[in-house]
Amino acid sequence: MSEKLSFVNPTPNSPWGTYLQQVDRVIPYLGDLARWSETLKRPKRALIVDVPIEMDDGTVAHFEGYRVQHNMSRGPGKGGVRFHPDVTLEEVMALSAWMTVKTAAVNLPYGGAKGGIRVDPKTLSLKELEKVTRRYTSEIGIIIGPHTDIPAPDVNTNGQIMAWMMDTYSMNVGGTATGVVTGKPLHLGGSLGRVKATGRGVFVTGREAARRLGLDLRGARIAVQGFGNVGSVAAELFAEAGAKIVAVQDHTGTIVNENGLDLSKLIPIARTVAGAVSFKGGDVVPNDKFWDVACDILIPAALEGQITAERAKKTTAKLVLEGANGPTVPEADDILAERGVLVVPDVICNAGGVTVSYFEWVQDFSSFFWDEDEINVRLDRIMMNALNHIWDTADKHKITLRTATYAVACERILMARQERGLYP
Structure with missing residues (x-):
């Protein structure tokens, strides 16, 4: 980040600023857990990487990449990777934070993370796109993993991108690790219903x-x-x-x-x-x-x-x-x-995507895969149960669904933080 930017002093009108305002609105509903609320305003880890590749014409191009792990109190980081010319660190920070809230809102055993590369993929050939993906994966490989942080598709990324990411990570660790990403093609451990x-x-x-x-x-x-x-x-x-x-x-x-x-x-x-x-x-x-x-x-x-x-x-x-x-x-x-x-x-x-990503991750570990009807039934049940609980919270406190969602999610996140304590 620039010298003028800190976690708690965002650029005006930025996504991160929007997120911080959303957190401030929920603090009055957190009771004693409010003492931990600063945890929500500071990403656990933010990695900026250089992504150099040799272009088809022989020149060397450099792209800026990010991976932010916002909070991992409830489990491994989870969140997509986007390829877009307007990607910024503040945007990725906000997206990672929203993933923290999202996974907690539907009660998945994850924290929140997000990644991105500042690139317009439409300007790249297929070969150049693969090079960017693989180099980026190698650079962030020090902080991702099936039990650490699991990327997924997002804006301008898809199953092929995930396949390249999985293969790159697998080559670097010396064994096939299907669970390192979700949103993969079916024959590489992807899940029915994910798309x-x-x-x-x-x-x-x-x-x-x-x-x-x-x-x-x-x-x-x-x-x-x-x-x-x-x-x-x-x-x-x-x-x-x-x-x-x-x-x-x-x-x-x-x-x-x-x-x-x-x-x-x-x-x-x-x-x-x-x-x-x-x-x-x-x-x-x-x-x-x-x-x-x-x-x-x-x-x-x-x-x-x-x-x-x-x-x-x-x-x-x-x-x-x-x-x-x-x-x-x-x-x-x-x-x-x-x-x-x-x-x-x-x-x-929009938590349906991460919910089925969770199903994919579970299926990869067990090497046992469900049919699409079962996946849709499980997805609908989780989404409905989560929404009904949030709606009850909104009615109880006479607040909006957004504030109620944050109240439910942040209570779960901060309870985990409190019970885990601080180390060392």
């Missing part, structure tokens, strides 16, 4: 929230920002339940159809380089107009900081399902609460 797990979790929590609000999913209008693995899967499941996907925004732009977009045709097109705006079944509108679209449910499933105060005042949604990490800034959170808009926070809403 759709995060989107499925958004749907499961959203379905329950809609039921409690008295919002019928049949005919409900849904707007989805971010149409990758999370947004598209959630959209498919809501459409199957009878909802209409009236707006989709991806990296290419925004497309709107008040009568509902045909997902069977849109999704294959959205996965091409041309993106969603090349679909002919809707109207292309400026990106800012996405927030004006009349909808009942809003699913931000892109990057953090998307729902600003101005956008929170605009939206017509009754329910916000945070498929992305940290999509709503604190000021916007307050505005949505004042307007009576229910927000299902990221740390529970």
Whole structure:
């Protein structure tokens, strides 16, 4: 970090600053455990690495990589790796902290971690992408491991990236270590249901929230920002339940159809380089107009900081399902609460991915694999149990679901910290 930046004095409007405000709001509900609250504001470990590779043209390029382990009181670090040109240390710190809260919220035996490389993978050849992945894995290999810190896919990373990471780590330790990453291809120890797990979790929590609000999913209008693995899967499941996907925004732009977009045709097109705006079944509108679209449910499933105060005042949604990490800034959170808009926070809403990652990790250790129906049943049960407990906490204290989620999760984290004590 720069000289001006410390763990407790973040850059203004940064993801880490958002996280710190969220922690401050939950401290009054922690009782005697509040004495340990500084633990939540300081990552356990932050590693910055240089990632040099030889490019296809013979030149040598350097990329900056990060791996942050926020808290490991409840178990090994767990969290994805993203490849994106805007990755920063503060962003990775925040993402690792949200993973700490997320794993505790669904009561998985993990802590929180996150990684990233500041690179645009679209500018790399497949060979260069493999080199970046392998060199990065070698550099962070000193702090990751099946019992220490388990990476997974995130923005612009996938099963192939995880396969390269697993192989690199395995070569360095002298034996195949399938449990060092999750989100792997099936034939390398991956789990059925993992690819759709995060989107499925958004749907499961959203379905329950809609039921409690008295919002019928049949005919409900849904707007989805971010149409990758999370947004598209959630959209498919809501459409199957009878909802209409009236707006989709991806990296290419925004497309709107008040009568509902045909997902069977849109999704294959959205996965091409041309993106969603090349679909002919809707109207292309400026990106800012996405927030004006009349909808009942809003699913931000892109990057953090998307729902600003101005956008929170605009939206017509009754329910916000945070498929992305940290999509709503604190000021916007307050505005949505004042307007009576229910927000299902990221740390529970998108926890389906890490839950099935946990299943994959367990299956790798036992070398016994479950079928997809069993995985989905287990996932739905864990998500529902976690959400119901959080909802009861929110009702008891008359607080938002986000504050309630943090109250439940932080109590578990700090109880573990207190019972473990300080060493030495």
